[in-house]
């Protein structure tokens with residue numbers, strides 16, 4: 001268990017004393033930057049590092065954006081977002097999950113990133129401990145550091161399907177614990193928390209007076225039959241979601257959060273102060289995401305991701321990569337490379353320089369044996385994945 005006291009923290013073997021010092025860099029960005037440099041030199045790079053769909057935003061959404069621009073929707077909106085979009089999302093919860101959420105509980109944010117940041121301010125006082133999995137999406141623990149909270153990292157392995165178990169949470173929760181922050185499906189492992197496990201965690205957290213927050217950004221991009229929203233289980237949980245992944249709108253910077261009635265007012269005040277409003281054109285464009293036409297496009301893309309997953313898992317296994325878990329959602333494979341290297345960063349660097357294949361070192365996602373893992377994203381075309389596999393084969397031979 002990483003011991004991260006609020007005033008002195010060890011990160012990457014160094015003692016960090018300030019809030020800012022505890023925020024570590026996002027290593028995938030360094031990979032992307034180097035890949036861009038090599039491309040500028042004329043090299044063809046196979047991108048398997050990027051955490052965004054290669055598909056551009058669906059045509060109906062782009063058309064709605066053009067119409068919004070012509071209609072002059074170019075100014076700030078209300079801080080929690082335009083009413084029509086909040087109402088669409090409330091309907092979406094009813095239709096997709098069978099839960100009733102009032103539009104007032106939905107706040108539109110500039111991406112899930114801003115949603116997470118807002119919730120960190122809303123829910124964490126200095127010294128408060130938040131329980132979360134290791135490995136996990138790195139920005140989350142950095143946001144907790146930035147509000148002087150303490151991320152209490154719980155090392156999870158394939159034995160727990162890379163999601164914290166109830167006994168692990170119980171063991172990690174000290175007197176300063178205030179909340180449990182989960183992500184299902186997870187980045188980088190693609191594993192989900194099933195209904196049973198999520199229910200037992202929620203019941204325990206409620207009994208202990210801990211809030212529950214679930215990052216559901218990869219909902220929709222899942223390959224299992226049952227993926228509950230935490231709101232089906234606990235109506236006063238906090239949810240983070242986004243138009244980035246399933247809806248294919250990364251560059252539009254648009255997400256949302258759902259908060260319980262008790263927190264609507266303070267969440268609105270934070271939205272006003274932190275960013276005034278999410279981008280107006282993006283909000284108007286996103287209204288077109290809920291039509292049958294758009295939903296059919298998203299489903300087609302989900303099936304394409306599933307096909308890529310199947311191909312890549314099969315080929316990587318043939319090459320000797322160890323893939324500990326089933327990829328149940330998102331678009332990532334978390335591969336164990338310990339038989340090839342005990343330094344994931346060096347492994348990724350060499351692969352990029354010598355073979356022009358970009359993947360992400362596990363060290364981006366935590367401290368739990370992470371130097372023995374890499375994250376491989378299937379966010380590129382089947383042709384590029386095939387080329388990527390051919391280059392990996394060459395790398396392993398040399």
Ligand SMILES: Cc1ncc(COP(=O)(O)O)c(C=O)c1O
Nearest residue numbers: 051111112113137187242244255
């Ligand atoms: C688990 C998770 N949460 C949040 C985000 C942030 O997404 P955005 O700000 O684009 O909505 C990401 C991006 O990769 C992610 O993987």
